[in-house]
Amino acid sequence: MTEKLFGVDFGTGGCKATVIDKEGNILASAFEEYPSEHKHPGWSEQAPSLWIEAFIKTVKSCRGQMSDGFAGMLALAVTASTHNAVLMDEAGKVIRPCIMWNDQRSGGQCNRLKEKYGEEIFRIGMQMPTPTWTLPQLLWLKENEPENYGKIKRLMFTKDYVRSWVTGDFCTDIVDAQGSLLYDARKNAWSPELCGMIELPLSVLPEIRGTKEIVGKVRAEAAALTGLPERLPVIAGCSDTAAEDFSAGAVNAGQIIVKLATAGNVNLITDNAVPHAKSFTYPYSVEGKWYTVTATNSCASAYRWMRDALYPAEKELCEAKGEDVYMLMDEQASKAELGARGLIFHPYLLGERCPYFNPNARGDFFGVSMVHNKGDFARALLEGVAFSLYDCLQVLKDFTGNMEDIVIIGGGAKSPLWSQIVCDVFGLEVKMPEHAESSFGGALLAGVGVGAFSDEIEAARKCVRMKRTYKPASENHAKYEKIFAIYKEIVEASAPIWDKLAHIANE
Template identity: 30%
Template structure:
């Protein structure tokens, strides 16, 4: 039996899975870690928390399956996007990593937009947002000149973990696309952007493909972890690209609806010149020479957890949602907009806040619970509508993962709101499985990600749209779309 390992370097934890050639996950381990928030709006981590967690998780996996010490052929990574790691000439960490959810860089985003205008979208396919890496680089340059003068290289989290294991520094395209420094179509660092902001090209790491071998786990470290034979390390992919692989999004016709703390609606793309004018994210895929488009709801599952904690803290989620099927479509004219932390798609508005609209004396907790579920789903439909508007996209099926895939009523609501068949995964392992797929292709277990997907990804239940429900939800969605323009000036 041979194995590969997939690692997901997340924001709050690191997850590792041990996988066979048949795609069977035989062991799973996870270790949590915290964030540092030295000031409001700041979000940081020291990269040592990732590497400490990695060593611990790998040791636990080898304890769970002892023969993996001799029969692990490769390891690869998924990682949180955008988060900035700065190294000096000796490869030493210069400061805490500035994370994707850090919002200190609004002035730098304004500077980028003012300097480059539409060229930014032409080159990178994306707007300048606080989460991206370039604004973080400029913030350090503007505010920490002593650190900036010592910067020899910047990396992203999973690339730093790869450097820790192998001693080699590089970045693959799906993560590089989230830096705002990559020419996504040409697959090279943009000289135009680097020169515009006086950033030395030498601090940008060499670019590689996701399934390229970047080296082997260093001998002493491998021995300490417990490996008895050399283990190849493959570059990996951005977390959303890996989540797409894990859901089988390797060809047209499928989309992904992921509802975690935030929400993602994601579609496969194959046009290097494609773009949605910045209305959606457009990134290189972990599948070589392919791309994906993506819209983001900032507070998807977060809206539901906030609602539960605030109004039904003693109930479980099953209890909270247990009666929503008895509530009519549209929650008896009660609408919820999930903008409790601002919104990304389609408005890019950090000032907007959520609303319940249409509250009446007849509404119960069940009405409010269903309204929250419907509002989250409407917000994701905004991204689906942009894909239809700008690219004429329709889908044969949408793969639902995360919290939205854990409740049958919510799955049916998704089918009706999206007017598309919804499918769930037989085993949901998330981005760690995508990382394992990258290692499997890198190790030549499969010729392509599509071939690997056929073996590793299995679907379970299907939910078909009900024509009567679709019609009713079309009306509800039109009303939902009126709430943002009616309330934005209040919050701004």
């Protein structure tokens, strides 16, 4: 009987479940997509019920892929995107759809929080308020939906809501706690000062536990609906980014992880917290380490937007033939010239985080002419996201001069074209792990939690393998540097125009 470890991750676009053995071999995997709702420009919400449905479907699918089912399963971990607060009333019912991390509605609240409490928030929470964080999201709710705000009796985050459905626990881990901007990481406790700024009772917040702590066991009801073994140990889990960085073998200070997922990240592992106004600071899933996050809001989600907006007919045809429309898009983009014949894309479809932190930022295709076709637009999008990630990399240069240990991960990294474009834009060698996904990292963390591995370093040594190395072409990097300078000029010129557009849109 093979001993197994299970990780289930809830990204912004869907749920991925992965079963592995103790050598890091994948035994089963499943994915279930779910939508976000965008009721107004800059808004992004999801119904938590979609996550439970996706959990049940993906877990059952994995069970059916293995001849011995879940026999030998040692532990389960649930991970997810952070900042997303699920609000529950006294009866335990969800009060309203979850405001997601990429929602930009709380820009005004962020400005007022900065003006009134900026220094104190940064001192305690280690970051400045932007619409990504739970604190300003809740302030928006308090001011715009006071009846709903008054009903809050329990607050959970995405992974905790799902895990609580599985086990019945009420807790979170240190990474998701940090993602709320309601937590004092130096004291490992919810902050009365930060919660007091929005009059949020500490009593509604979950207990804080370690990422790899066993916090519960699978309930009979959840076992019956999913096929999971009843009383299977379940660890606290962590954010998708922390799990995914770990899945890429990032266990040492100085390692850099580039993530092409719904959002795009360029992250640095550190020995200590190094708060910076243009980055995010988190305790890491590897005990004793921290990681600094620089992030662009729209990465693979921008490519998904293009798929739905410009390729609906091709998508339908590909699905009918059992093919992936993204491969067609990549093929067209690969035939376009480097630089897309003067077409530049800014991926600010949901505002932007690093380094501009501007909720009013908007995406654009700049330089459109009669010569451009769909392939040029597809290539410009891939290059534009790479430029946004390169913008993020510049911030990390404040922390490290080491650019020798870079790995690229995420769904977008499965595209050799996109990975090579990132490599050429950066002008740096990047490595791609064999299995680098949050669900894979969650499974490894579950193994550490139940003692299948002595620690995170052993888990990475046994299970993380590099699949490919991308090397930059110097002539491509030189051309991209020229285009990137223009990319930045367009951003600077567009900022006041974005504000005018936002004013009109919000009238």
